[in-house]
Amino acid sequence: MTLRTRYLRDRTIEVALVLLTLLVVVPLFIIILYVIMNGFSALNFSFFTEELGSPARAMQGRPTGLMHSIIGTIVIDLVALVMAVPFGIATGIMMSEYQEHPFAPVARLMTSTLNGMPAVLMGLLAYALVVKNTGGFSALAGSVALAFVMVPIIARTTESVLRVTPWNLREAGLSLGLPRWKVTTALVLPAARAGVVTGILIAFARAAGEAAPLLLTSFGNNYLSFNLTQPMDTLPQRLYSLAISPYKQWHAMGWGGAIILLLFVMVTFFVGRLVIRKLEKESHA
Amino acid sequence: MSTLERSTEQKQAEWYANPAGGRSEQPAGPPEPLENAAAQVPVRMSAEGLTVRYGVSTFGIRDVTMALYDRKVTALIGPSGCGKSTFLRALNRMHDLGRDIEVTGDAFLDGESIYAPGVDPVVVRRRVGMVFQKPTPFPTKSIYENVCAGLRLVGMRKRSLLDEAVEKALTSAALWDEVKDRLRSPGGSLSGGQQQRLCIARALAVEPEVLLMDEPTSSLDPNATMRIEQLITQLKRQVTIVIVTHNMQQARRVSDYTAFFYLGEMVEQADTHELFTAPKESRTQEYLHGTFS
Numbered sequence: 001m002t003l004r005t006r007y008l009r010d011r012t013i014e015v016a017l018v019l020l021t022l023l024v025v026v027p028l029f030i031i032i033l034y035v036i037m038n039g040f041s042a043l044n045f046s047f048f049t050e051e052l053g054s055p056a057r058a059m060q061g062r063p064t065g066l067m068h069s070i071i072g073t074i075v076i077d078l079v080a081l082v083m084a085v086p087f088g089i090a091t092g093i094m095m096s097e098y099q100e101h102p103f104a105p106v107a108r109l110m111t112s113t114l115n116g117m118p119a120v121l122m123g124l125l126a127y128a129l130v131v132k133n134t135g136g137f138s139a140l141a142g143s144v145a146l147a148f149v150m151v152p153i154i155a156r157t158t159e160s161v162l163r164v165t166p167w168n169l170r171e172a173g174l175s176l177g178l179p180r181w182k183v184t185t186a187l188v189l190p191a192a193r194a195g196v197v198t199g200i201l202i203a204f205a206r207a208a209g210e211a212a213p214l215l216l217t218s219f220g221n222n223y224l225s226f227n228l229t230q231p232m233d234t235l236p237q238r239l240y241s242l243a244i245s246p247y248k249q250w251h252a253m254g255w256g257g258a259i260i261l262l263l264f265v266m267v268t269f270f271v272g273r274l275v276i277r278k279l280e281k282e283s284h285a
Numbered sequence: 286m287s288t289l290e291r292s293t294e295q296k297q298a299e300w301y302a303n304p305a306g307g308r309s310e311q312p313a314g315p316p317e318p319l320e321n322a323a324a325q326v327p328v329r330m331s332a333e334g335l336t337v338r339y340g341v342s343t344f345g346i347r348d349v350t351m352a353l354y355d356r357k358v359t360a361l362i363g364p365s366g367c368g369k370s371t372f373l374r375a376l377n378r379m380h381d382l383g384r385d386i387e388v389t390g391d392a393f394l395d396g397e398s399i400y401a402p403g404v405d406p407v408v409v410r411r412r413v414g415m416v417f418q419k420p421t422p423f424p425t426k427s428i429y430e431n432v433c434a435g436l437r438l439v440g441m442r443k444r445s446l447l448d449e450a451v452e453k454a455l456t457s458a459a460l461w462d463e464v465k466d467r468l469r470s471p472g473g474s475l476s477g478g479q480q481q482r483l484c485i486a487r488a489l490a491v492e493p494e495v496l497l498m499d500e501p502t503s504s505l506d507p508n509a510t511m512r513i514e515q516l517i518t519q520l521k522r523q524v525t526i527v528i529v530t531h532n533m534q535q536a537r538r539v540s541d542y543t544a545f546f547y548l549g550e551m552v553e554q555a556d557t558h559e560l561f562t563a564p565k566e567s568r569t570q571e572y573l574h575g576t577f578s
Binding site: 099100166168169170171172173174175176177178179180182186187190191193282 | 379382408412415
C-alpha cells in the first residue's frame with residue numbers, strides 16, 4: 001500500500017464519519033428549531049406564573065400557563081430520583097462487585113429486560129402496585145413509575161463504570177484487611193463517582209421526557225398541587241393532553257411546554273456536567 | 286544539575302557495593318545450609334503442599350512447600366508465569382475473590398492454618414499486608430487519608446491516634462520528610478517512587494506481621510528502586526518480608542533467602558548467597574546462567 005492510498009483511505013473514513021454525524025445532528029437540530037418556531041409565541045409571563053385552568057381561560061384570552069406542570073415535573077422527577085438512586089446503585093454494585101453471587105446474573109437479565117421494556121408498561125406496573133392499592137391516581141404513583149424507568153439505567157451505568165475501575169484498587173483495599181463492603185463503598189464507588197453521577201443524569205433526563213408511564217399514574221391536573229397523594233401535572237403528559245385537545249390555543253401552549261421540557265433536560269445536563277467535571281478533577285488530581 | 290546527578294549515582298553505587306544490613310550481617314565463612322538456619326530463625330509463615338488451580342486443569346502453582354522466616358527477607362525468583370505471584374497472593378488469601386480459582390493444600394501463619402474453615406480472610410490480610418507492582422494510591426484520598434485508610438475504615442476515629450499512626454507509618458516508609466508539609470494533597474500528586482512508598486506506608490499503618498511485595502520496583506526508575514531496596518533492609522527489623530522480583534541482582538541485594546520457582550513448582554529454596562553461588566538444582570543453575578528465561 002502506498003503512502004498516497006493510505007492517506008486517501010484515512011481521508012475517506014474521516015469524511016464518512018463527519019457525514020454520518022451530520023445525519024444524526026441535523027434532524028435533532030430541525031426538531032429543536034421546529035419546536036422553538038411553534039412554541040415561542042406561547043411563552044409569555046403568565047405561561048410561567050399561571051395554572052392551566054379550564055379551556056375557557058385560553059379561549060377567552062384570560063391568563064393561563066403551565067406553571068403547575070413545570071413544578072409538578074420537578075416534584076415527581078425528584079421524588080422518583082430519590083426512590084431510584086439507592087436501588088439502582090445497589091443493583092449496579094451487585095452486578096459488578098458480587099458477580100459470583102447467584103443473584104447477579106438474574107439482576108443483569110432483569111435490568112436488560114426492564115431497559116428495553118416500553119415505558120407504558122412501567123406505568124401499568126405502578127398502576128397495579130400503587131394506584132390500585134391506594135385507591136386513586138397520585139403523584140407518588142407517577143414517581144414510582146418513573147423510578148422503574150430510572151432504576152435499570154442507573155444500575156447498568158453503575159455496573160459498567162464500576163467494572164472499568166481498576167481491579168488493583170480493590171486488591172489494595174483488601175490487602176489492608178478491609179472487608180469487601182468497605183472496599184466497595186469507601187474506595188471503588190468514590191473512584192467511580194463521576195460515572196455514577198453521569199448514569200443518574202441520563203436516567204433522570206430519560207425519565208423527565210416520559211409521558212406514557214404518567215398517564216395511568218399521576219394522571220394530570222389542571223391546577224397546582226403539592227399533594228403527593230393526589231393527581232399532579234407533568235410537562236410530558238401535559239404536552240400529550242394539550243396536543244390531543246380540540247383547542248388551537250392549547251396546541252400553541254403545548255409547543256411552548258415542549259421548549260420548557262427541552263430546556264429542563266438541557267439545564268439538567270449542563271449542571272450535571274459541571275458537577276461531573278468537578279468530581280473528575282478531584283479524583284484525578 | 287550535574288552535582289545532583291553525581292551524588293545520586295554515588296549514593297547508588299555505594300548502596301549497590303554494600304547494601305546496608307543484609308550481607309554484612311551474614312556470618313563469615315561458608316554459608317550455612319538452610320536446615321541449620323531454620324533451626325535458629327523462627328518460621329513466621331509456611332506453605333504445605335499449596336496448590337492453586339485456574340479453572341479445572343491449569344496449575345498456577347503445584348504442591349509448594351516452603352518456609353518464610355521471621356523478620357527475614359525471602360525473595361521469589363523465576364521466569365514469567367512460573368507462579369511466584371500466584372504463590373504470594375495465596376499467602377494472604379487474595380485468590381478468594383477470583384472466579385474459578387481453587388486453592389488446595391495449606392498455608393500457616395504462626396503455626397495456624399489460614400485456610401482452615403472459620404478463618405476470616407479479612408483478619409489474615411490484616412496480619413499479612415501486600416504491596417503491588419503498580420503503585421495504587423487511593424485516587425480520591427489525600428496522602429494522610431491514604432495512610433490511615435486501613436485504620437479509619439475499620440473504625441479508628443481518634444484524631445491523635447491517627448496522626449500518630451500516620452507519622453509512624455510514613456517515617457517507616459522513609460516518606461515523612463518529603464510529605465509532612467502536604468499531607469492534605471492527593472496521593473496521586475506524588476511521583477511514582479513516592480507513591481510506592483506511600484503504598485508501603487499504607488500497608489505498614491495497620492502493623493502487619495508479614496509484608497508481601499509483588500515486584501514493588503518494576504515500574505520505578507533506578508533511584509526510586511534504590512530507595513525502596515534500602516527501605517526493605519530497614520523494614521525487616523519489624524516485619525517478615527516476601528518479595529517477588531524479576532531482577533536477580535535485586536534478590537541478591539535485599540534478601541536473606543531466595544526461592545526459585547519454575548513452571549509452578551518451587552524448585553529450590555536456600556540462603557540467598559548459597560542459592561546464587563552454589564545452587565543445588567540443575568534447573569536453578571541453568572536459570573541463573575541464562576540458559577533459559
